Ligand code: ADP
């Protein structure tokens with residue numbers, strides 16, 4: 001039996017019902033027969049985080065974020081004891097811990113807190129006593145013991161951070177697909193599973209919308225070189241290994257296509273074109289804890305210009321009062337918010353010094369009459385803003401253009 005610890009994380013759809021929790025418990029029991037130390041991180045059951053969000057929205061659309069976190073954390077707090085009970089029923093000794101009990105200390109930025117420290121003594125004691133430790137994902141606590149959450153998809157981050165702290169052999173992310181694919185397999189059925197991918201590429205892929213992994217989890221994995229495996233909960237495939245040096249033959253120049261339909265475009269129209277305006281606008285939005293993505297400032301006419309940028313759609317309600325205030329301050333004529341948009345990104349190192357790549361992207365999209373509204377690039381990705389109802393077509397067009405299909 002291996003003394004080495006393994007951390008396994010099971011996502012929401014893997015624990016969506018009592019039956020599924022019992023099935024996952026069997027898988028954990030099998031792991032426990034082979035290993036001394038097993039730590040399990042669980043997400044909220046099914047769509048329960050979305051349901052809690054909808055409930056809060058009805059009670060107070062501008063709910064204080066501290067209360068939101070207190071509420072959202074209950075999703076994971078529910079799954080963990082159920083999983084421990086299911087394990088006990090199989091004769092596997094287990095104990096559930098909340099993020100607070102597991103010693104997960106975070107910053108105080110509610111809704112997107114960062115793990116600052118883990119005090120793992122309780123977990124270590126329970127492992128020493130022979131128990132499987134089931135930790136509620138996505139949550140932690142501040143110094144003042146206020147409950148925080150780590151951002152949507154944050155259970156991945158709990159798992160990788162615990163794996164690092166416990167010096168686990170690896171961190172296994174169990175989900176409803178067989179690994180990381182060249183595109184979301186629900187949108188592009190011809191997408192191909194990627195056997196191995198480098199942290200840096202996975203980070204970029206996750207950051208532009210491949211939501212199979214939380215970007216922060218990949219970042220922690222990269223910093224501490226923790227091997228991460230993404231696999232199916234109910235299959236036996238090898239899945240995807242996220243590591244530092246993927247095997248040579250798997251290093252393709254274009255990694256994949258990601259999309260994000262959860263974005264909104266904000267346009268401040270007819271803003272005076274003078275120094276300091278952008279600093280005022282983005283300073284205020286940043287101070288409100290809202291992340292801005294693609295910024296475009298149009299050529300000015302008569303000293304006036306349109307300033308547009310994208311933010312997460314779920315931040316729009318929170319951004320409104322800040323934007324109203326900013327618009328007044330800088331003398332913008334109007335604020336327009338457009339949620340009928342999405343981003344599609346091509347990710348891969350091929351962009352380094354290959355100018356023809358851009359032309360291929362635009363040709364593939366224009367051949368299908370898909371209009372590109374905005375563009376942004378980095379060393380290893382190109383992102384275009386398009387109409388939301390054309391997303392699937394755009395993903396498929398680019399996937400075909402870069403020959404990423406299954407052979
Ligand atoms: P979990 O609840 O297990 O955390 P998520 O819904 O967060 O699962 O992530 C898994 C989903 O990510 C898949 O069902 C798939 O639709 C989506 N996805 C998006 N891009 C990719 C990709 N490149 N590879 C695999 N899955 C992807």
Ligand code: ASP
Nearest residue numbers: 043049138152153154155
């Ligand atoms: N339950 C949280 C969410 O839906 C965290 C997670 O699933 O990772 O975002």
Ligand code: MG
Nearest residue numbers: 011153211212
């Ligand atoms: Mg997830």
